[in-house]
Amino acid sequence: MRIGFVGAGRMGRPMVERLVAGGHAVRAVGRSADARTALAEIGAQPAATVAEAAVDAEVFVVCVFTDDQVREVCLGGSLLETLPRGAVVVVHTTGNPGTAAEIATAATAYGVAVVDAPVSGGPHNIAAGQLTVFLGGDTAAVDRARGALSAYADPVLHVGPLGAGQRVKLVNNALFAAQIGLVAEAVRLGGQLGLEEAALLAALPHASSSGRALQSVAGAGAVAAFRTAVGEFLSKDVAVARNLAADLGGDLGLLDAAIDAGLPVDNPN
Known part of the structure; x- marks a missing residue:
């Protein structure tokens, strides 16, 4: 699966490592030259911008810290315009359910789906493939997202419509x-x-x-x-x-x- 990724920090980096180990083609954002070098060392294709990471991505994972950062990534640039139709945006950031709904409304015009996917656990759970994920979204989008999430999460729990995960x-x-x-x-x-x-x-x-x-x-x-x-x-x-x-x-x-x-x-x- 072709996966775009932003937020390869304390939680995101081991996710990227598991995705690469699972055979996925991961293009991850690194804001600095050092960050991009570190991503290349774990087998990801480094990208300088969100748009670059989104090219041809079937799933795009957002693993930043705050709602404002999620909005900046998803609504403040060219993410939705760049993703191919049928792609799914996975929002791991814990925040207000309204944020995912806002992004989903904007994404509809581009044929892109959104699932909210907050997590329970830490880097050690990710490394073991045992992170818990609470998924909110329609069944089709959730099923597409599982193809990526299963690389580092178990269980992946579909808990209801968009916003229910949050x-x-x-x-x-x-x-x-x-x-x-x-x-x-x-x-x-x-x-x-x-x-x-x-x-x-x-x-x-x-x-x-x-x-x-x-x-x-x-x-x-x-x-x-x-x-x-x-x-x-x-x-x-x-x-x-x-x-x-x-x-x-x-x-x-x-x-x-x-x-x-x-x-x-x-x-x-």
Whole structure:
């Protein structure tokens, strides 16, 4: 399969590596000469621009950080005009479901489909081919996207129409942030009971209270260390979840207080 790619950073680079290893022809954007050299070294064809990476691509993967960057890539240049009719744009970036809808509306005029495909996991999951992907979009577009995603993701879950992937991911991250908050409160309680944080975190993953959040915090060695590692990403996504819920007349309910205990203390949301 011919694949275009933008965002070959911490998450994107191992995706490109898996795609190349899976036999796909990958043309990936490198903004600098050094970045393009690094892409060539892992077997991708380096491209200087998004349009160059999009030429003849059957699937174009967007793996940038923010909604604004997604709009810049997809709507601010020549991506949609360059992609061939029948191509699928895969948006991995976690953000507002409205962003994918906006891009899909623009893409219709060019015969290009869009799926939102936020992910759960990290570079080690990608390297193992075990990244979780929540796909939103029509069945035909999702099926075409699977041909690329299966190189680095399993499971690839079709969770509903366009935008549903983002909604599932936002719920997931709100819940995860709340669970971190509960771990932080448990550590605070342990301190009141005279327990050392390191000893408590070493013990609890072996007990009935264990879960992904607790294991992740324990792996980092301390609540503060884990907050530092994931705070930027979670804070961004929780802010989107809160705003989306408010726009729809809802709220995060009991999750809110736990999230505030789990996110970095300087988080403004």
